[in-house]
Amino acid sequence: MKDFTYSYPVNVYFGTDAAKKAISQEIGKYGKNVMLAYGGGSVKKSGIYDAVVSMLKEAGKDVTDFPGIMPNPTYAKVQEGAALAKEKNVDFILAVGGGSVIDCCKIISAQAKTDKDIWEMEFTDHVFPTEFVPMGAVVTATGTGAEMNNGAVITHEEKKIKTGVFGAFANFAVLDYEYMKSLPAKQVISGAFDTLSHCMETYFGSPRTANISDEINEAVMRNVIRNLKIVSKNVFDEDARRELMWDSAMAENGILKLGKVTDFQAHMIEHQLGAYTDCNHGCGLAVIHPVLYRHIYKDAAERFAHFAETVWDISAEGKTADETALAGIQALADFIREIGLPINFKELGIQADDAMLRAVADSTNIMAGCCKKLNADEIFEILKECR
Known part of the structure; x- marks a missing residue:
C-alpha cells in the first residue's frame, strides 16, 4: 500500500514521515498551547515522545504533558485531563497512543469546553456536546479505529459501566508503521x-x-x-x-x-x-x-x-x-x-x-x-x- 492523505472527515496522514507532514501542515492552524496526552512509559522508551515534542517545539508550541492514560480509560481520568486543559488554556490536544489514549482525549476535548458533566449530559439529559478543543492523534497501536470517529469507550468505575460516549473527531490522524514497530x-x-x-x-x-x-x-x-x-x-x-x-x-x-x-x-x-x-x-x-x-x-x-x-x-x-x-x-x-x-x-x-x-x-x-x-x-x- 502506497502513502496517501485521506479525509473522511479526519485528515489521515498514512506512511513514512506522516507525523512530520501532519504537524507541519496542521498544527499551525491552532493556538500556542498544546496538551500532549499519552499512556505509560513506552512512548518515551521508543523515542516517539521526544520526536513529537521536537516537532511541536519547531512549530512554536508550548507543551503541557498529560501522561498516565490507562488501557481502559476511566471517567475520572477524563475529568483530570479536562481540568488540566482548562487550567492551562489548552488550544489543541495531541493524543499519542492507541485507542484508549485517543478515546480519552475525545471526551477531554468535549468536557474542557463545558461546565456540565458530560456523562450526565449524554445519558441523563440526552444532549450531546457541540464544542470541542481541537485535537489530533498520532497512532501507536491500531485495531480500535478510534482515530477515525468521534465515539469513545470510557469506564465509569463508580457506576461499573463501560460504554460509548460521544466526543470530538480528531482533526488529523497519523498512521506510520515506524511508530508501531515496538508494540508487543x-x-x-x-x-x-x-x-x-x-x-x-x-x-x-x-x-x-x-x-x-x-x-x-x-x-x-x-x-x-x-x-x-x-x-x-x-x-x-x-x-x-x-x-x-x-x-x-x-x-x-x-x-x-x-x-x-x-x-x-x-x-x-x-x-x-x-x-x-x-x-x-x-x-x-x-x-x-x-x-x-x-x-x-x-x-x-x-x-x-x-x-x-x-x-x-x-x-x-x-x-x-x-x-x-x-x-x-x-x-x-x-x-x-x-x-x-x-x-x-x-x-x-x-x-x-x-x-x-x-x-x-x-x-x-x-x-x-x-x-x-x-x-x-x-x-x-x-x-x-x-x-
Whole structure:
C-alpha cells in the first residue's frame, strides 16, 4: 500500500514521515498551547515522545504533558485531563497512543469546553456536546479505529459501566508503521482482532441483503484474516502491518456502516466484562464471538452461511444453510486459536463466578441491530459458556 492523505472527515496522514507532514501542515492552524496526552512509559522508551515534542517545539508550541492514560480509560481520568486543559488554556490536544489514549482525549476535548458533566449530559439529559478543543492523534497501536470517529469507550468505575460516549473527531490522524514497530505481538494481534470484530458486527447488522457496504466489508475481513495470519508468525512484517493499519481505519471510518444498523452485541457484552475485570478488549472479544454466534446464527442462517462462503472460503455444496453457517463459526474459532488468542475466560485469566457474570449480563446494553433480540438471561448463558 502506497502513502496517501485521506479525509473522511479526519485528515489521515498514512506512511513514512506522516507525523512530520501532519504537524507541519496542521498544527499551525491552532493556538500556542498544546496538551500532549499519552499512556505509560513506552512512548518515551521508543523515542516517539521526544520526536513529537521536537516537532511541536519547531512549530512554536508550548507543551503541557498529560501522561498516565490507562488501557481502559476511566471517567475520572477524563475529568483530570479536562481540568488540566482548562487550567492551562489548552488550544489543541495531541493524543499519542492507541485507542484508549485517543478515546480519552475525545471526551477531554468535549468536557474542557463545558461546565456540565458530560456523562450526565449524554445519558441523563440526552444532549450531546457541540464544542470541542481541537485535537489530533498520532497512532501507536491500531485495531480500535478510534482515530477515525468521534465515539469513545470510557469506564465509569463508580457506576461499573463501560460504554460509548460521544466526543470530538480528531482533526488529523497519523498512521506510520515506524511508530508501531515496538508494540508487543500480543497487542498487535488482539488489536487486529478488534478490527475483525468491528467488521463482523457491522456485517451482521441489518439489512442483511446484498449491498455494496457489506461487499466492501467482506474484502476488508479477508484482508484482516490474511494479514493477521502473517503477523502471528512474524510481527515485524511491515507490509502486513501497514495493511492492518488501514483495515482498522476502514472498519471505523463509517464507509462499511453506510446504510446499516450495526450489531455491536459482542462489544456490549465485552465492555461490561471489561468494566468488572479490566481485561484486554480484543482478547475478550475473541472469547465471546464464537459462543455468541452459535447462540444467534439460526436467526440469520443465510447470512452466516454467506459469511462462511465469502470470508472463510467454505463450500456450501451438500450442506444446509445451518451446517454452512456453523462451519463458518468453527472456522472463526479455529482462526482465533491459530493466531494465539484465548478461547475461554480461563485462558484470558478471568476467574468468572456466577455472581460476577450475572452482574455483567444484567448491565449489558441490548443492541437493536442484532439478528436476535437477546435478553439478560441469554447473555448470562453465553457468558457461562465462555468459561
